[in-house]
Amino acid sequence: MLVRAGNAGRRMACAAMLAGVLAGCSESTEKGDATSASKASSKASASASAAGGVESGGSVGAAGSACELPVGFDIAEKWKAEAVDNAPSGTGQAEDELADLVLTQGPVSLVCEIDAKPAGNIGFLRAWTGKPGGADARTVLEEYVADEPGAKVSKERFSTFKAGDLAGVEVKYLTTVEFLDETKENSALAVVTPDGPVVLHLGGLDSDEHQGMLPAFELAKKTLHTV
Numbered sequence: 001m002l003v004r005a006g007n008a009g010r011r012m013a014c015a016a017m018l019a020g021v022l023a024g025c026s027e028s029t030e031k032g033d034a035t036s037a038s039k040a041s042s043k044a045s046a047s048a049s050a051a052g053g054v055e056s057g058g059s060v061g062a063a064g065s066a067c068e069l070p071v072g073f074d075i076a077e078k079w080k081a082e083a084v085d086n087a088p089s090g091t092g093q094a095e096d097e098l099a100d101l102v103l104t105q106g107p108v109s110l111v112c113e114i115d116a117k118p119a120g121n122i123g124f125l126r127a128w129t130g131k132p133g134g135a136d137a138r139t140v141l142e143e144y145v146a147d148e149p150g151a152k153v154s155k156e157r158f159s160t161f162k163a164g165d166l167a168g169v170e171v172k173y174l175t176t177v178e179f180l181d182e183t184k185e186n187s188a189l190a191v192v193t194p195d196g197p198v199v200l201h202l203g204g205l206d207s208d209e210h211q212g213m214l215p216a217f218e219l220a221k222k223t224l225h226t227v
Contacts, residue, residue, distance in 0.1 A: 053215055054076045054077065054215035054216055054218075054219050055076070055077040056074040056075070056076070056077065056219065056223075057074075057075055057076055057077035057078055057079055058074070058075060059072055059073060059074045059075065059223070060072065060073065060075055060081045060112065060114070060127075061073060061227050062227050063227075065081075066081035066082060066083060066112075067081050067082070067083045067111065067112030067114075067127060068083070069111065069112065069127055069129060069198060069227070070129060070193040070194075070195035070196060070198055070226065070227065071166070071191060071193060071198050071224055071225060071226055071227060072223075072224075072225055072226075072227045073200075073219075073220040073221075073223045073224045073225070074219050074220065074222075074223040075114050075125070075216070075219075075220065076116075076119060076215070076216035076219055077119065078118045078119035078120075079114050079115060079116055079118065079119055079125070079216060080114065080115045080117075080118050081112060081113070081114045081115075082112070082113055082114075082115070083111065083112055084103065084110050084111055084112060084113055086103045086104075086109045086110060086111065102149075105128065105144055105147045105148070105149065106140070106143035106144035106145075106146065106147040106199075107130045107131075107133075107135065107140055107143050107144070107197065108128035108129055108130040108140070108144060108197060108198075108199050109128060109129065109130065110126060110127075110128050111127055111128065111129050112126065112127035113125075113126050113127075114126070114127070116213050116216065119216075121204070121209050121212050121213050122204065122205040122209050123202065123203050123204035123205060123209050123210065123213050124202075124203060125200060125201070125202050125213070125216060125217060125220060126200070126201045126202075126203075127198065127199070127200055128144070128198070128199040128200075128201065129195075129196055129197070129198050129199075130196045130197045130198075130199075131196050132194065132195060132196045133196070133197075135192070135197065136192060137167070137168050137169040137190040137191055137192050137197065138158065138169045138190075140190045140192065140197040140199065141158070141169050141170075141171055141188060141189070141190035141199065142158075144188065144190065144199050144201075145171060145173060145188065148175055150177060151175035151176060151177050152175065152176045152177075152178060153173055153174070153175055154173065154174045154175075154176065155172075155173060155174045156171055156172070156173040157171065157172045157173070158170070158171050159171075161189070161221065163221060163222060163223070163224040163225065164223075164224065164225040164226075165225060165226055166191045166193075166224055166225065166226060167191070168189050168190055168191035168192075168224070169189065169190050170187070170188070170189040170221070171187070171188050171189070172185070172186070172187055173185075173186050173188075174186070182206070183207075184203075184204065184205075184206050184207045184210060185204070185207045185210040185211070186201065186202065186203055186204075186210070187201070187202045187210070187214065187217050188200065188201040188202070189221055191224065193226055200217070200220055200221070200224075202214070202216070202217040
């Protein structure tokens with residue numbers, strides 16, 4: 001399990017560089033050689049179709065899975081899921097405030113990271129959950145995107161979708177870290193359950209990596225269901 005203090009410490013350095021805490025810190029590992037870039041580019045051509053070419057490597061969400069959530073969905077083969085502990089650490093007010101900053105975005109908090117590196121990409125599919133309330137999925141997603149840390153958001157494109165017993169809202173958007181003069185693609189979706197809202201977000205080291213991972217995002221969306 002990822003612990004609260006560990007996540008906060010890792011991402012503090014990224015915040016200091018204005019690179020965007022959650023948008024880029026965990027994904028700041030060096031991209032590697034040209035072989036990795038070539039692999040990401042070749043995967044991009046398959047990303048137009050839902051879950052194109054990606055196999056399921058199991059699921060998360062249900063009791064006993066790597067991440068217990070109000071919803072369940074399939075994760076791509078070789079991707080590794082790990083729960084994030086966002087409960088107060090009790091080590092001090094400053095530490096908890098910093099952890100809240102990096103583990104909370106809009107109305108939701110980070111509870112699960114699904115790492116693409118074992119499958120050859122650099123990025124994460126992240127699951128965020130919030131408390132039950134009256135907000136609909138569009139409002140939750142708008143608030144989540146508006147609170148993107150350390151980056152300017154542009155070209156948001158919202159759409160609706162249905163998966164099993166769930167109706168949700170999806171968004172494609174760009175984030176720009178002005179300090180680094182870097183713009184990259186993002187995808188996110190939101191659904192509302194009786195236990196509260198759930199947001200799934202797919203980032204990536206850059207837009208090529210994001211495109212290469214889109215089939216995994218589509219697989220999650222296609223198999224999304226309440227648990």
